[in-house]
Amino acid sequence: MELKLAVAEDHIDELNKTIFRQQQRLDLLQAQMRELHRQLHAAAGGEVSNPHDQAPPHY
Template identity: 50%
Template sequence: MEDRLTELEIKLSLTEHLVEELNRTVFRQQEQLDLLQEQLRLLYKQIQANAPDAAAPGEARSLRDEIPPHY
C-alpha cells in the first residue's frame, strides 16, 4: 500500500510540473499572438493610409484593374 501511495505522489508531482510548463508555454504563445495581431493592425493601417484612392473594402473591382500595365 505504501508503495502505491509513493508512486501516486511521484506521478502527481510530475503532472503538476508538466501543467506548470504547459501554462508557461501557453502564456508565451498568447503574448506572441497579441504582438502579431498588433503588428497586423499597424500594417493594415499603413496600407490603408498609402492607398487612399483604392476601392473600399467590400467594393467590387473590375477585372481591368487587375490587368498588368504592359497589356
Template identity: 50%
Template sequence: MDDRLNELEIKLAFQEDLLETLNLTVARQQQQLDLLQEQFRALYQQVTSAPSTAAESNPQHEIPPHY
C-alpha cells in the same frame, strides 16, 4: 502515486508558461497586423488618389483648354 502527481504538476506548470508566452506572441502579432493594415490603407489611398500616369501629372503634356 506522488511521483505521478508531481510529474503532472510540473507538466501543467510548463504548459501554463508556454500558453502565456504564446498568448503574448499572438497579441503582439495582432498589434503588428493592425499597424500594417493601417499603413496599407494609407498607401492605397495615396495610390488611388494620385494621377494614373506621369504624363497626366505633367502640365506640359496637357491639351490647352482652347482646343
C-alpha cells in the same frame, strides 16, 4: 503516487507557461497586422483595393 502527481503538476505548469508565451506572441502579431493594415490603408489614400481586381503587371 505522490511522485506521479508532482511530475503531472510540473507538466501542467510548463504547459501553462507555453500557452501564456503563445498568447503574448499572438497579441504581438495581431498588433503588427493592425499596424500594417493601417499603413496600407494610408498608403492607398484610404482605398484598399482587391489585388484580384487589378490587371497583372505584364499588361
